[in-house]
Amino acid sequence: MSDDLVRGLEPPYYTVVFTSHLEGDAPGYAETADRMDELVKEVPGFLGQESARVPGGLGITVGYFRDEEAIAVWQRNLEHQAAQRRGRQEWYRRYSIHVAKVERSYDFERE
Amino acid sequence: MSDDLVRGLEPPYYTVVFTSHLEGDAPGYAETADRMDELVKEVPGFLGQESARVPGGLGITVGYFRDEEAIAVWQRNLEHQAAQRRGRQEWYRRYSIHVAKVERSYDFERE
Numbered sequence: 001m002s003d004d005l006v007r008g009l010e011p012p013y014y015t016v017v018f019t020s021h022l023e024g025d026a027p028g029y030a031e032t033a034d035r036m037d038e039l040v041k042e043v044p045g046f047l048g049q050e051s052a053r054v055p056g057g058l059g060i061t062v063g064y065f066r067d068e069e070a071i072a073v074w075q076r077n078l079e080h081q082a083a084q085r086r087g088r089q090e091w092y093r094r095y096s097i098h099v100a101k102v103e104r105s106y107d108f109e110r111e
Numbered sequence: 112m113s114d115d116l117v118r119g120l121e122p123p124y125y126t127v128v129f130t131s132h133l134e135g136d137a138p139g140y141a142e143t144a145d146r147m148d149e150l151v152k153e154v155p156g157f158l159g160q161e162s163a164r165v166p167g168g169l170g171i172t173v174g175y176f177r178d179e180e181a182i183a184v185w186q187r188n189l190e191h192q193a194a195q196r197r198g199r200q201e202w203y204r205r206y207s208i209h210v211a212k213v214e215r216s217y218d219f220e221r222e
Binding site: 005053101 | 118161163173203204209218
């Protein structure tokens, strides 16, 4: 899981919000998720990712991409496609994906 | 915290991705966050919200709104503004906000 937050960037850029509930213990899921976290970094135009999951509950992963082409490259990745198939067959009870174009952003850091 | 995921809706609609790190135990934060979760539901054009936080780590809240006006109404809410001020003074170490227009969405549910 990515434990850092992604700072606002110069718009426009894209965000992909992926929210999911896992089915039970979902054996093998964590390893594959870690592998995807590494693999997505190789996509040209990938800008960063944030993840959080309530133990036994909702998980949210937010990915940031420079443009639609970067999202398409990630979607066409064969190892990613295999992981998605396995996810639907074995790990996910439900998920929703919202693809959105970022128009503005704000950052705060305590002094 | 909202423990359910928000299904894809008819685009366009807006998403506000709020990611944060808390400062230490952040006393009083949970109560105020719960109150905000209730208050935002009164905003016309509010479509739903998802939240997850890694214990002691990153928290992600994703809000969905019909249009910019709905986001503006929520930002103008005085109780929300007071909570934001207190958040910057007492609770948050860092946060980032990305405001984005949703262009498409996908849903999966296991049969």
